[in-house]
Amino acid sequence: MSLWVDKYRPRTLDDLHYHPDLSQRLKSLAATGDFPHMLFYGPSGAGKKTRIACTLRQLFGTGAEKIKIDQRVFMTPSKRKLDVNIVQSNYHIEITPSDVGIYDRVVIQEILKEIAQTQQVDLNAKQRFKVVIINEADSLTRDAQAALRRTMEKYMSNMRLILCANSTSKLIAPIKSRCLLMRVAAPDDEEMLAVLEHVAKKEKFHLPEEAATGIINDAQGNLRKALLVLEALKMQSPDLTSNITIAKPDWETYCSKVADMIVREQSPDKVLEVRAKLYELLAHCIPPTTILKTIAYCVAEKSDEAIRADIMHWAAIYEVRMRIGSKKIFHLEAWVVKVMSLTKHHYHGISLSDDE
Amino acid sequence: MFLKPQQKQSKEAAKHAIDPALQPWVEKYRPKTIDDVSSQEHTVTVLRKALTSTNLPHMLFYGPPGSGKTSTILALSRQLFGPENFRTRVLELNASDERGISIVREKIKNFARQTPRAAENDPNYPCPPYKIIILDEADSMTQDAQGALRRIMETYARITRFCLVCNYVTRIIEPLASRCSKFRFKPLDIESTRSRLNHIATEEKIDVTPEVIDTLIAVSDGDLRRAITYLQSAARLSNAGDLKVAITPREIQETAGVVPTATVRAFAASLGIDSEDPTDEMDVDEDDTAKVRATFRKAQQQRGFDDIKSQVKLIMRKGYSVAQLLYQLHDLVVQDSLITERQKSNIALILGQADKSLTDGGDEELQLLEVALKISQAMKDIS
Numbered sequence: 001m002s003l004w005v006d007k008y009r010p011r012t013l014d015d016l017h018y019h020p021d022l023s024q025r026l027k028s029l030a031a032t033g034d035f036p037h038m039l040f041y042g043p044s045g046a047g048k049k050t051r052i053a054c055t056l057r058q059l060f061g062t063g064a065e066k067i068k069i070d071q072r073v074f075m076t077p078s079k080r081k082l083d084v085n086i087v088q089s090n091y092h093i094e095i096t097p098s099d100v101g102i103y104d105r106v107v108i109q110e111i112l113k114e115i116a117q118t119q120q121v122d123l124n125a126k127q128r129f130k131v132v133i134i135n136e137a138d139s140l141t142r143d144a145q146a147a148l149r150r151t152m153e154k155y156m157s158n159m160r161l162i163l164c165a166n167s168t169s170k171l172i173a174p175i176k177s178r179c180l181l182m183r184v185a186a187p188d189d190e191e192m193l194a195v196l197e198h199v200a201k202k203e204k205f206h207l208p209e210e211a212a213t214g215i216i217n218d219a220q221g222n223l224r225k226a227l228l229v230l231e232a233l234k235m236q237s238p239d240l241t242s243n244i245t246i247a248k249p250d251w252e253t254y255c256s257k258v259a260d261m262i263v264r265e266q267s268p269d270k271v272l273e274v275r276a277k278l279y280e281l282l283a284h285c286i287p288p289t290t291i292l293k294t295i296a297y298c299v300a301e302k303s304d305e306a307i308r309a310d311i312m313h314w315a316a317i318y319e320v321r322m323r324i325g326s327k328k329i330f331h332l333e334a335w336v337v338k339v340m341s342l343t344k345h346h347y348h349g350i351s352l353s354d355d356e
Numbered sequence: 357m358f359l360k361p362q363q364k365q366s367k368e369a370a371k372h373a374i375d376p377a378l379q380p381w382v383e384k385y386r387p388k389t390i391d392d393v394s395s396q397e398h399t400v401t402v403l404r405k406a407l408t409s410t411n412l413p414h415m416l417f418y419g420p421p422g423s424g425k426t427s428t429i430l431a432l433s434r435q436l437f438g439p440e441n442f443r444t445r446v447l448e449l450n451a452s453d454e455r456g457i458s459i460v461r462e463k464i465k466n467f468a469r470q471t472p473r474a475a476e477n478d479p480n481y482p483c484p485p486y487k488i489i490i491l492d493e494a495d496s497m498t499q500d501a502q503g504a505l506r507r508i509m510e511t512y513a514r515i516t517r518f519c520l521v522c523n524y525v526t527r528i529i530e531p532l533a534s535r536c537s538k539f540r541f542k543p544l545d546i547e548s549t550r551s552r553l554n555h556i557a558t559e560e561k562i563d564v565t566p567e568v569i570d571t572l573i574a575v576s577d578g579d580l581r582r583a584i585t586y587l588q589s590a591a592r593l594s595n596a597g598d599l600k601v602a603i604t605p606r607e608i609q610e611t612a613g614v615v616p617t618a619t620v621r622a623f624a625a626s627l628g629i630d631s632e633d634p635t636d637e638m639d640v641d642e643d644d645t646a647k648v649r650a651t652f653r654k655a656q657q658q659r660g661f662d663d664i665k666s667q668v669k670l671i672m673r674k675g676y677s678v679a680q681l682l683y684q685l686h687d688l689v690v691q692d693s694l695i696t697e698r699q700k701s702n703i704a705l706i707l708g709q710a711d712k713s714l715t716d717g718g719d720e721e722l723q724l725l726e727v728a729l730k731i732s733q734a735m736k737d738i739s
Contacts, residue, residue: 025593034592042675150450153380168613169679169714177582180589181613186673221673289719296722300661308661309729316726320718 005227008199011065013054016047017198018191022182026051029180030058035127037152039137039163039176042184045222048164051184052133055162060091060126074110076103086111092131098139105144108134109151116155129158137163138170145172152178186221195223196230205234218246251286252294259298266340271333278332288328292319292335299339307346314338381588382581385556390431393424394580395548399539403432410484412436414509414518416533418525419541422579425521426492428541433488438481445472445483450492460504464489468512487516494520495527502529509535543578553583562591564603571605575612586612615676620684626667627728628735629692664732668725678720682707682727695735702734 010016013023013030029035040048056064067089074082082103087094095111097104112132120128134140140148152161152175161179168176187195193212200207211233219226229246258277261270281291296315300308318335322328387393390403399417406412417425430448437445447467449459472487491497509518509532520536522528544552550569557564564587576583589611590603609616671681689695689703710727714720 029592032592036589036592041677043673046675167675167720168677169720170717176613177585180592181611183610183613183675185675220669293719293722297665300665305661309733312722312725312729316713316718316722319722320713320716323717 003228004199004203004231005224008202008227009050010054011057013051013058016051016054017195018047018187019184022051022184023054026055026182027058030055035059035129035160036180037161037163037178038182039165039168039171039179040182040184041138041165041168043186043221044166045219045224045226046184046186047223048184051182052162052164056092056131059131060089063125064089064091066090074100074103074107076106082107091125091127092133094133094135096135097144098136102141102143104140105147108140108144109147112148112151112155112159116151116159119158129160131160131162133162133164135164136166138165138167140171142172145175149174149178187223188221189216192216192219192221192223192226196226199227199230203234205238214246251281251284251291254281255291255294256298259295259302262295262299262336262339263302263343266344271337271340274336275329275333278329278336282328288322288332289319292322292332296335303343304346307342310342311339314342381556381560381584385552385559385584386427387424387431389435390428393428393431394552395544396424396428396541399428399541402539403428407432407435407482410482412484412486412488412517414513414520414536416520416522416525416528416536416538417541418522418528418538420543420578421523422576422581422583423541423543424580425541426490429488429490429519429521433490436481436488437483438478440478441481441483445487446490447487448490448492457498457501457504460501460508464505465508468508468516471515485515488519489516490519490521492521493523495522495524499529502532506531506535544580545578546573549573549576549578549580549583552580553587556584556587560591562594562603567605568603568608571608575609575614582612613677613680615681615684617684619671619674619676620681620688623667623671623681623728624685624688626664627732629689629695629731661729664728665725668721668728671724672721678724679711679714681724682710682714685727699734699737702737703731706730706734 013027016023040052042048053064067087070086070088072084072086074084076082080103082100084095084097084100084107093111093115095107097107100107115130115132118130120130148161149172163171163175163179165171168181193216196212196215197207207230215226215229215233218229233246254277258274258281261274261277278291282288292315296311300311303311314335318331318338321334322331325331390400390407393400415429417429419425433446434442447464449464467487467489470487472485474485494502505518518536520528520532525533525538550573553564553569553572557569568590572583572586576586586608590607593607593611594603606616686704686707689700689707695703706727710723713723
């Protein structure tokens, strides 16, 4: 019994529900012998992985679906051992190099060299090359990206790369220019509705309109989330009547509670309380950027129009500092204090002197 | 058209060698002789003399990417030595090869001190009695490695010539730069880019309209390599499979990862930058534009925090790259005649800060929101 997300994941390019022209392109590319390196980018839950899997199937047939998971150990030059999980079939190999942090370069070089040196032995194979899929390519370090550069050209004869990223901003230009860019936009509301209804039909139940719109609004273009929510709702109330509420994840309600505290009272005591909550959130492995973003949006919503822009401005600044710095909590707290002082000054009618 | 026959062929023939049809066009159409090099007249004249006089100084080529630096030196060495001797006489190293100080001390030094073997007399090639070491992307060499080169360059100058190729001449240490005669490569002008692209298009037998070429030139910024790569990707897409469609300017933009002009313009409009709609707009993304326009028109009247926020969310959902969007926004702002000088400089400041933040790894959505809010503030301030 698998989740609906997996159960109804399209398997072939023809089954894909939206972006028909993209599927068409992928199909015709897979048909020619001239398959380029590719870079799929788009927001999460838009269907990048699904498209990659479909393309693989189109390229190699059903053999590409027989996957096994391997654990490999790599050695860094400083004799440190890295454990990496690798998903592979006879025709492709899938890695998430950003798992190993700054050592991603070692993993990439080892794996690519290994793949490039082995020829396809299966004579029945449809293609002579193997495919290497690199997930989260945008969190690769500069070093690793630079290492990819030459390898991509050199081993073109028996290897193709498929990169999968959320955005191209963090990829260096030489990589972008060597790949065929494939933008996978999030589905719009009608397209999402179509998919939800398709799933409902397959599961043989009727999807009321209110429930559908509720789910779509909540998911913000993230189809995976939409399907998960749909399944959860179906579990809760099998008839999906109109008075259902979409439960927010715990951390989101928690964040909005923190936002409430910030807006309601600005004092050193409150800062202490907020800090406790922030620690709690961090301890539950919520990414600090997500915490900051969610709280900032909540605070902005609850504050006066006049200071909203400022709140976001400081959120943007402290978010960058958080990336550069090493201790996340400092910057989260600094932002909280900043916002508190902004709010306080605003209500007392004192304009802040420009301290930038 | 040209891809179809090769499809069958590739299964049989490709086992032996790389099918020329599968070669990147950038490699395939690299200039064979220095006279083929586009729009670098000055350099070519000087180098032609070197060909006849068989005397060559150390050289330093610098200029923006895709202006033909590597092509020029490769073509020159090929013309000097011919295909037979090319392997033994030329050493090419680029940034992805390991190039620390140890390599300079061993590999480069060893190669530099070998006395070149006398070549069989081939009347077609002068084959002068020296070797060439090409250091591609020399600006990414460490200071130490560059320092180690200094003496090597002088000691073996009789039998070895160096050619340093780089983007930023300031990253080459002064002692090295002063040992070389410098050649500056200009970004390609529009005319030579156009003729080159047209040449490739005819060779590959693909139909391209002048508009497509114009778009290619616009998105590639004088970088011929990028223009050719995009052309190849677009040709691949339109030619692949059974159906054959003409290449459209929109397709070029999509392969280049460029945000459609209409979207950028609409986004700018929602921030208060009202650029008049030019009639020569060529990349109308039919289904999107009308919808996007309508929502933006509405937003234009209010421009509150919530509107801007929803605009930003919309853009993020479309999956465009924020860095690219900022770049295009900048172009739009600079060219707009209705914005005052002061506003322009303010906006430039905002964009600059955001770009830095993005490079530092900042969150795209937050940065875009920040830029949007700031710009709309800047536009309100004076107007």
